[in-house]
Amino acid sequence: MSTKYGVVGYNSSRKHISISIPSSTEVMSPHIKSVEELRVLGINLSSLSAPTQFLICVAGVFLFYLIYGYLQELIFSVEGFKPFGWYLTLVQFGFYSMFGLVELQFTQDKRRRIPGKTYMMIAFLTVGTMGLSNTSLGYLNYPTQVIFKCCKLIPVMIGGVFIQGKRYNFTDVSAALCMSLGLIWFTLADSKVAPNFNVTGVLLISLALCADAVIGNVQEKAMKLHNGSNSEMVLYSYSIGFIYILGGLLCVGGLGPAVAFCSEHPVKTYGYAFFFSLTGYFGISFVLALIKLFGALVAVTVTTGRKAMTIILSFMFFTKPFTFQYIWGGLLVVFGIFLNVYSKNKDKMKLPTLKDVRSWLLMKKKVRFLSQNV
Numbered sequence: 280m281s282t283k284y285g286v287v288g289y290n291s292s293r294k295h296i297s298i299s300i301p302s303s304t305e306v307m308s309p310h311i312k313s314v315e316e317l318r319v320l321g322i323n324l325s326s327l328s329a330p331t332q333f334l335i336c337v338a339g340v341f342l343f344y345l346i347y348g349y350l351q352e353l354i355f356s357v358e359g360f361k362p363f364g365w366y367l368t369l370v371q372f373g374f375y376s377m378f379g380l381v382e383l384q385f386t387q388d389k390r391r392r393i394p395g396k397t398y399m400m401i402a403f404l405t406v407g408t409m410g411l412s413n414t415s416l417g418y419l420n421y422p423t424q425v426i427f428k429c430c431k432l433i434p435v436m437i438g439g440v441f442i443q444g445k446r447y448n449f450t451d452v453s454a455a456l457c458m459s460l461g462l463i464w465f466t467l468a469d470s471k472v473a474p475n476f477n478v479t480g481v482l483l484i485s486l487a488l489c490a491d492a493v494i495g496n497v498q499e500k501a502m503k504l505h506n507g508s509n510s511e512m513v514l515y516s517y518s519i520g521f522i523y524i525l526g527g528l529l530c531v532g533g534l535g536p537a538v539a540f541c542s543e544h545p546v547k548t549y550g551y552a553f554f555f556s557l558t559g560y561f562g563i564s565f566v567l568a569l570i571k572l573f574g575a576l577v578a579v580t581v582t583t584g585r586k587a588m589t590i591i592l593s594f595m596f597f598t599k600p601f602t603f604q605y606i607w608g609g610l611l612v613v614f615g616i617f618l619n620v621y622s623k624n625k626d627k628m629k630l631p632t633l634k635d636v637r638s639w640l641l642m643k644k645k646v647r648f649l650s651q652n653v
Contacts (some may be wrong), residue, residue, distance in 0.1 A: 319568045332572060340564035343558045348425070348589040350555040355416045357547045359540060364414030365528060366537030367552060371409070372521040374556035375563075379514030382564075386510060391556055393515070399496075401497055402519035407490030410524065411483045418480025422590045422599070422605065426465045426612060428483040428583075430458040434492025435579050438447050454618035461611030468604035495579060496568065502571050512567055513560065562603040583616050 319339070324332050355361055383389055415424050433455045439445035466481065501507060528534040541548040569578035590609065594601060 285346045285384060310554055314397040319564050324568075329572070332568075336565045336569045336572070337581050340562055340569070340581055341588070343562035344582070344585050345563070345589060346591065347555060347558040348586075349592065349596065350551055350558065351413075351416070352421045352593060354548065354551045354555060355421070356597065359546060360544075360548065361417035363533075363540060364417055365410055365524060365533060365542070368406070368410040368413050369521065369524045369528060370549070370552045371413075371556045371559065372406075372517045372524060374553060375513060375517035375560050376478075376521055378557070378560045379510050379517060382510040383508075383514055386508060386611050391507075391511060391515065392505045393501050393511065394505070395515075397497070397501050397505075398519055399513040401494060401501070401516045402523060403493040404497065405516050406520045406523050408487045408494055411487035411490070415480045415483035415487065418477035419484065420600075421593050423466060424480070424484055425586045425593070426462060426609065427481075427488060428491075428586055430462045430488070430612060430615075433458055434488050435495050437492060448622060450618050451624035454615040454622065457618060458612050458614030461608045461613075461615060463608075464611060465608030468602050468608060498567070499570050499574060502567070510564075513563060520561055580616065587613060587616070 291480070319336070324335065327335070355364075356365065360367075412424065412428065436445075436447055436451065436455055440447070486556060498512065502512065525534075566578055566582060587609070
């Protein structure tokens with residue numbers, strides 16, 4: 280039984296409100312029950328502590344996205360494939376939609392909770408960030424593309440200010456400036472030594488970052504407001520995005536040449552694309568879990584650390600020109616990442632002050648002097 284308060288009805292002069300309080304015998308709706316649940320790839324992690332959930336999500340992001348990055352560069356190393364970045368994105372979105380549909384079958388509540396209009400906007404932004412990012416590889420060195428993506432913290436912060444009204448402190452702003460300077464340094468180095476450097480690639484990856492800035496904040500806001508599941512988010516955003524890309528390729532006539540080329544090299548295109556999409560799907564599931572639990576900024580920080588490792592592996596596995604300016608620019612970006620992490624964990628990461636350093640040096644000098652006298 281439910282206890283009712285108020286009068287249900289409406290007339291021209293007065294409005295009445297009805298409030299229902301469920302008794303202990305009534306079953307709470309699945310929507311409310313799922314607020315405390317965290318499912319990644321169909322596995323419920325809600326019984327684990329928050330630090331354990333964070334570590335599992337970080338491990339999943341690193342593992343699957345490192346393989347994802349390797350396969351992405353491997354696909355674009357196929358001779359003649361570079362003009363077909365948008366077709367690769369179409370295939371990727373198709374696989375993501377199928378994976379999301381399969382995962383959704385294993386969930387008890389299959390209702391769509393996030394509004395369709397929100398998904399249409401998220402799908403458009405997802406097409407922008409992934410399509411432009413894939414296409415930029417036809418014009419840029421892979422490490423340069425990745426170092427740009429490492430700095431998406433900058434547009435995410437800007438998006439956080441305008442979309443969610445967030446405010447950032449001096450350390451966060453300093454982190455963004457370090458990333459910007461490191462990015463400029465790295466790009467200038469690449470323009471000197473990379474044979475396939477093109478300003479068009481810089482423009483494409485910059486637009487991808489702008490879309491990335493918005494999508495993280497929109498996803499965070501939608502998932503928290505409507506309590507949508509990861510599998511629901513992936514299924515609807517990527518299936519709608521698939522329709523967007525397919526329509527675009529048909530309009531510009533880019534579908535036929537891409538299909539013809541991939542048909543001649545099915546293993547190196549569709550075969551690699553399947554595992555590329557599979558690892559990317561697993562990775563995005565962990566990223567969405569991070570967004571839902573800890574927010575877009577933490578998720579971006581984790582994925583940025585993964586991208587730094589991807590750059591190192593790229594130079595190890597694929598032959599490309601190298602200059603030490605890559606290192607200096609990359610270190611400046613890494614320092615910016617450290618500042619951002621420190622800003623969010625000041626209580627746990629207490630750095631020594633200048634006074635502490637001076638006292639430590641004096642103590643060391645005193646110990647050395649006494650040991651010499653003995």
